[in-house]
Amino acid sequence: xxxxxxxxxxxxxxxxxxxxxxxxxxxxxxxxxxxxxxxxxxxxxxxxxxxxxxxxxxxxxxxxxxxxxxxxxxxxxxxxxxxxxxxxxxxxxxxxxxxxxxxxxxxxxxxxxxxxxxxxxxxxxxxxxxxxxxxxxxxxxxxxxxxxxxxxxxxxxxxxxxxxxxxxxxxxxxxxxxxxxxxxxxxxxxxxxxxxxxxxxxxxxx
Amino acid sequence: xxxxxxxxxxxxxxxxxxxxxxxxxxxxxxxxxxxxxxxxxxxxxxxxxxxxxxxxxxxxxxxxxxxxxxxxxxxxxxxxxxxxxxxxxxxxxxxxxxxxxxxxxxxxxxxxxxxxxxxxxxxxxxxxxxxxxxxxxxxxxxxxxxxxxxxxxxxxxxxxxxxxxxxxxxxxxxxxxxxxxxxxxxxxxxxxxxxxxxxxxxxxxx
Amino acid sequence: xxxxxxxxxxxxxxxxxxxxxxxxxxxxxxxxxxxxxxxxxxxxxxxxxxxxxxxxxxxxxxxxxxxxxxxxxxxxxxxxxxxxxxxxxxxxxxxxxxxxxxxxxxxxxxxxxxxxxxxxxxxxxxxxxxxxxxxxxxxxxxxxxxxxxxxxxxxxxxxxxxxxxxxxxxxxxxxxxxxxxxxxxxxxxxxxxxxxxxxxxxxxxx
Numbered sequence: 001x002x003x004x005x006x007x008x009x010x011x012x013x014x015x016x017x018x019x020x021x022x023x024x025x026x027x028x029x030x031x032x033x034x035x036x037x038x039x040x041x042x043x044x045x046x047x048x049x050x051x052x053x054x055x056x057x058x059x060x061x062x063x064x065x066x067x068x069x070x071x072x073x074x075x076x077x078x079x080x081x082x083x084x085x086x087x088x089x090x091x092x093x094x095x096x097x098x099x100x101x102x103x104x105x106x107x108x109x110x111x112x113x114x115x116x117x118x119x120x121x122x123x124x125x126x127x128x129x130x131x132x133x134x135x136x137x138x139x140x141x142x143x144x145x146x147x148x149x150x151x152x153x154x155x156x157x158x159x160x161x162x163x164x165x166x167x168x169x170x171x172x173x174x175x176x177x178x179x180x181x182x183x184x185x186x187x188x189x190x191x192x193x194x195x196x197x198x199x200x201x202x203x204x205x206x
Numbered sequence: 207x208x209x210x211x212x213x214x215x216x217x218x219x220x221x222x223x224x225x226x227x228x229x230x231x232x233x234x235x236x237x238x239x240x241x242x243x244x245x246x247x248x249x250x251x252x253x254x255x256x257x258x259x260x261x262x263x264x265x266x267x268x269x270x271x272x273x274x275x276x277x278x279x280x281x282x283x284x285x286x287x288x289x290x291x292x293x294x295x296x297x298x299x300x301x302x303x304x305x306x307x308x309x310x311x312x313x314x315x316x317x318x319x320x321x322x323x324x325x326x327x328x329x330x331x332x333x334x335x336x337x338x339x340x341x342x343x344x345x346x347x348x349x350x351x352x353x354x355x356x357x358x359x360x361x362x363x364x365x366x367x368x369x370x371x372x373x374x375x376x377x378x379x380x381x382x383x384x385x386x387x388x389x390x391x392x393x394x395x396x397x398x399x400x401x402x403x404x405x406x407x408x409x410x411x412x
Numbered sequence: 413x414x415x416x417x418x419x420x421x422x423x424x425x426x427x428x429x430x431x432x433x434x435x436x437x438x439x440x441x442x443x444x445x446x447x448x449x450x451x452x453x454x455x456x457x458x459x460x461x462x463x464x465x466x467x468x469x470x471x472x473x474x475x476x477x478x479x480x481x482x483x484x485x486x487x488x489x490x491x492x493x494x495x496x497x498x499x500x501x502x503x504x505x506x507x508x509x510x511x512x513x514x515x516x517x518x519x520x521x522x523x524x525x526x527x528x529x530x531x532x533x534x535x536x537x538x539x540x541x542x543x544x545x546x547x548x549x550x551x552x553x554x555x556x557x558x559x560x561x562x563x564x565x566x567x568x569x570x571x572x573x574x575x576x577x578x579x580x581x582x583x584x585x586x587x588x589x590x591x592x593x594x595x596x597x598x599x600x601x602x603x604x605x606x607x608x609x610x611x612x613x614x615x616x617x618x
């Protein structure tokens with residue numbers, strides 16, 4: 001279907017832009033120079049998909065098609081200009097980050113399926129694509145990754161990916177499955193931010 | 207030989223399980239949620255072999271064969287359940303970690319040899335396979351990598367890999383060479399833990 | 413042209429040696445054992461090119477040709493011996509690091525061009541090749557990457573890569589373009605160190 005492919009393409013471009021904006025908003029709280037901010041934006045927005053493509057031995061998506069690179073740079077620079085003029089709330093980057101998480105989860109899961117990966121690998125590829133960029137962003141900003149400390153983040157990604165795979169196993173079209181999975185991930189993440197849903201944190205009795 | 211291949215396959219599955227258990231025991235000392243613990247367990251157990259396969263341009267082993275992924279998840283979850291019920295000594299994770307180091311050193315060296323890599327590269331691939339998962343685990347847990355601070359760790363891996371390669375150069379069968387190399391790595395590492403063998407730490411006069 | 417290829421080959425070997433020396437001089441300020449120092453030297457000198465080759469899906473350069481690995485090890489060990497005998501100024505590692513940055517920027521950009529990458533990707537590959545090894549070195553040494561805090565570092569690399577690409581677009585031979593681009597990167601970096609040229613550091617009003 002050509003329709004579904006152009007939708008997924010648009011989803012990918014939008015996800016890259018959202019994660020680049022989130023990267024700039026996060027890096028902007030550190031004393032970085034303009035280059036450092038661009039690097040964090042690129043790493044945050046392209047890191048997850050790059051790892052997915054390297055693991056699946058596909059051509060890395062932003063090398064095959066420069067549009068993603070340009071989208072990330074434009075979104076990063078636009079956010080940079082905006083953020084210097086307007087006083088923004090500290091946690092604003094959480095919103096584009098959540099959107100990027102949902103979009104990348106969907107595109108990562110479907111890219112792995114298209115390579116013939118089994119369902120468990122495909123769902124993990126969705127999580128990797130959604131989460132890894134944010135981990136790299138936090139490591140470069142010298143923060144503990146947001147993902148690990150009880151935030152309902154990667155879990156939201158995984159549940160969305162599993163729903164997508166389950167719907168397709170029951171015969172849903174890729175488009176509807178992507179819509180349902182992505183919406184689930186986004187809503188779970190937004191509820192987690194809004195209502196402070198957290199996973200129980202566990203510490204061994206050592 | 208079909209015999210040696212099934213032995214190496216079993217070695218790989220056991221090594222993945224051992225490193226996943228070590229990852230959970232290490233991550234369990236941090237306030238991580240269940241997902242964070244699963245991620246650390248997967249990164250610790252699959253990271254070294256993934257880097258090896260990406261560098262050698264092989265299909266990543268746990269994408270080609272889901273058994274590794276399932277083995278890592280089962281071992282991680284079993285350790286997680288165990289660790290919540292029983293009070294475990296703080297350094298317990300060192301034992302499965304040492305076993306995983308020995309198993310991965312052997313499988314990494316032989317995988318590189320099978321790709322036709324020269325001996326120096328093959329021995330380093332053994333070290334990468336054995337050590338990189340643990341480095342990722344420690345970086346994700348925000349600790350200085352265990353490897354660098356005078357622990358006889360990667361050195362034990364390298365000596366085992368070099369012995370394996372030396373024995374094969376003198377005509378030993380892959381099975382015996384693997385046994386001798388892996389046992390050497392394991393014994394060196396266990397002695398290093400038990401008798402506090404350490405490499406001299408060096409600091410430049412700056 | 414066989415002449416230009418052997419020049420680029422020599423540039424690559426020299427760049428690896430320079431970055432390995434810089435890695436040892438940097439790691440030598442931490443209490444690392446000999447193995448840790450070798451790892452940091454190898455990661456610093458081979459990391460950038462490895463990431464470039466994995467992203468471009470080329471055979472990793474130091475696996476295809478062991479000379480790079482041997483060059484990195486020899487340069488690292490020679491620096492290690494030297495540094496134990498002579499009292500060296502703390503910031504000495506900045507000089508080989510700058511040379512390595514210039515050499516890697518050139519070789520990374522031209523490797524990407526040879527794969528048919530478009531110019532924006534090619535210039536970023538030059539930056540990745542030049543900068544990523546140093547980022548890995550700093551992360552392994554548990555320091556904030558030198559690159560991000562206003563140092564004119566990656567920017568020097570990018571300007572050199574863009575000059576190289578611009579000259580080639582206007583018909584310059586690869587050799588002259590490489591010479592001009594590499595010299596630009598080196599001079600910018602040396603001036604930045606000598607005259608404390610820095611990029612403006614930016615912090616969002618959050």
